[in-house]
Amino acid sequence: MYQLILDLIAEEQIxxxxxxxxxxxAELFTLLETAPWSGHSFNPSNPRANMxxxxxxxxxxxTYIVLEEQREVYLIRVEWA
Numbered sequence: 001m002y003q004l005i006l007d008l009i010a011e012e013q014i015x016x017x018x019x020x021x022x023x024x025x026a027e028l029f030t031l032l033e034t035a036p037w038s039g040h041s042f043n044p045s046n047p048r049a050n051m052x053x054x055x056x057x058x059x060x061x062x063t064y065i066v067l068e069e070q071r072e073v074y075l076i077r078v079e080w081a
Contacts, residue, residue: 001033001071002034002066002072002073003070003072004033004072004073004075005072005074007077009076013077013079016080017078017080020057021059021080024057025056025057025062027056028054028060028062032062033073036052036073037066039052039064040052040053041053050068051063051064051065052064052066059080060081061078061079061081062078063076063078063079
């Protein structure tokens with residue numbers, strides 16, 4: 001398992017998402033703790049990079065960094081359009 005760490009900005013963004021986003025966001029957290037590499041590379045020209053994005057719910061997007069050696073996932077941004 002990976003430890004999920006929330007950036008301060010991501011925490012602030014999470015506090016502003018609508019209630020309908022909370023369930024899908026919780027599911028995403030579980031996924032990031034078990035399979036963080038399931039996301040898409042933030043930079044398509046570098047598909048092996050450790051900065052990834054993952055959608056959640058109908059309109060959510062999370063951006064995060066996988067620190068493989070530390071077994072950590074650092075969530076840096078959470079957006080709800």
